[in-house]
Amino acid sequence: LSREQSIVKQLCQLFEVPRSSYHYHLKHRGIVNPDYQRLCEQAIEIHSDSRGSAGARTIAGQLNQQGENVGRYKAASLMKYAGLVSTQLRKHRYKIAKSESKIAPNLLKR
Numbered sequence: 001l002s003r004e005q006s007i008v009k010q011l012c013q014l015f016e017v018p019r020s021s022y023h024y025h026l027k028h029r030g031i032v033n034p035d036y037q038r039l040c041e042q043a044i045e046i047h048s049d050s051r052g053s054a055g056a057r058t059i060a061g062q063l064n065q066q067g068e069n070v071g072r073y074k075a076a077s078l079m080k081y082a083g084l085v086s087t088q089l090r091k092h093r094y095k096i097a098k099s100e101s102k103i104a105p106n107l108l109k110r
Contacts, residue, residue, distance in 0.1 A: 008022065036078075036081075039063065039068060039070065039074075039078055040078050040081055040082050042063060042066065042068070043059050043063070043075065043078040043079060043082060043084065044082050044084065046058070046059050046062045046063070047059065047079070047082075047084045047086075051087075052085075052086065052087040053086060053087050053088045054086060054088075055079075055086035055088055056072050056073070056075040056076035056079055056086075057072050057075070059075040059078070059079065060072045060074070060075035063075065
């Protein structure tokens with residue numbers, strides 16, 4: 001974006017972004033939070049130790065055992081920031097049956 005105030009105002013209106021958010025982003029871009037970076041490195045280490053199977057809950061639990069106060073959602077944001085994806089398969093999900101079971105008929109019509 002251009003530094004001219006009128007163009008910034010028009011572009012912010014066009015993209016429905018508050019001007020204050022634009023100026024905040026300009027002021028804080030490139031600033032790295034060292035605590036967040038340290039947590040991210042620990043999350044990467046936990047993920048690699050589990051051979052890629054650790055998810056957000058596992059990483060949050062491990063970080064809490066190490067003395068960090070991290071919840072599941074913060075662990076998920078750390079994973080997203082670091083580009084980590086769990087290779088663990090999801091739990092079984094029941095499929096909606098297309099036809100009625102031959103073993104047990106659906107008497108309650110559920």
